[in-house]
Amino acid sequence: MQNKLTIQEIKKVLLKYNNSRDNLINALHELQDKHTLNYISNQIMDECASYFNLTKAQVYGVVTYYSMFSTKPKNKYRIYLCKSPVCTNMGSEDILNYLNDKHKISLDNTDNELFSLERVECLGRCGKAPSMMINKEVYTELSPEKIDKILNDLKS
Numbered sequence: 001m002q003n004k005l006t007i008q009e010i011k012k013v014l015l016k017y018n019n020s021r022d023n024l025i026n027a028l029h030e031l032q033d034k035h036t037l038n039y040i041s042n043q044i045m046d047e048c049a050s051y052f053n054l055t056k057a058q059v060y061g062v063v064t065y066y067s068m069f070s071t072k073p074k075n076k077y078r079i080y081l082c083k084s085p086v087c088t089n090m091g092s093e094d095i096l097n098y099l100n101d102k103h104k105i106s107l108d109n110t111d112n113e114l115f116s117l118e119r120v121e122c123l124g125r126c127g128k129a130p131s132m133m134i135n136k137e138v139y140t141e142l143s144p145e146k147i148d149k150i151l152n153d154l155k156s
């Protein structure tokens with residue numbers, strides 16, 4: 001798996017933006033989304049600093065200020081399992097245990113290259129609980145069978 005953006009790929013993204021500092025956040029969003037490991041690498045910060053005429057410390061300040069940016073590599077598929085009351089009542093703990101036991105995906109497992117797991121507050125799909133989001137897609141009415149299908153589809 002390619003796990004970084006090349007300098008050429010970073011520059012190609014940056015050239016889509018006017019080099020006004022106002023565009024830094026949008027460029028960072030796109031660069032993070034394009035990075036296989038979904039984070040803002042040192043190289044991305046260097047290239048952004050140079051392109052937007054900022055110091056690296058200024059770019060770092062922006063990246064660390066906003067919670068949607070990460071300075072650490074993430075897994076390809078990031079699972080966000082709802083832990084709010086409705087989903088909990090509808091079995092999200094069973095889903096958590098199933099992910100742990102059957103798929104070896106757990107909250108503290110950093111060895112899994114493909115999947116990471118986090119608990120999050122309500123995803124706004126309480127009517128079809130339990131719910132989870134993988135990257136930006138929400139999945140509802142989860143069951144062990146549905147988890148198997150979703151994960152197998154992503155792996156294939």
Ligand code: FES
Nearest residue numbers: 082087123125126
């Ligand atoms: S409580 Fe889980 S989606 Fe709202």
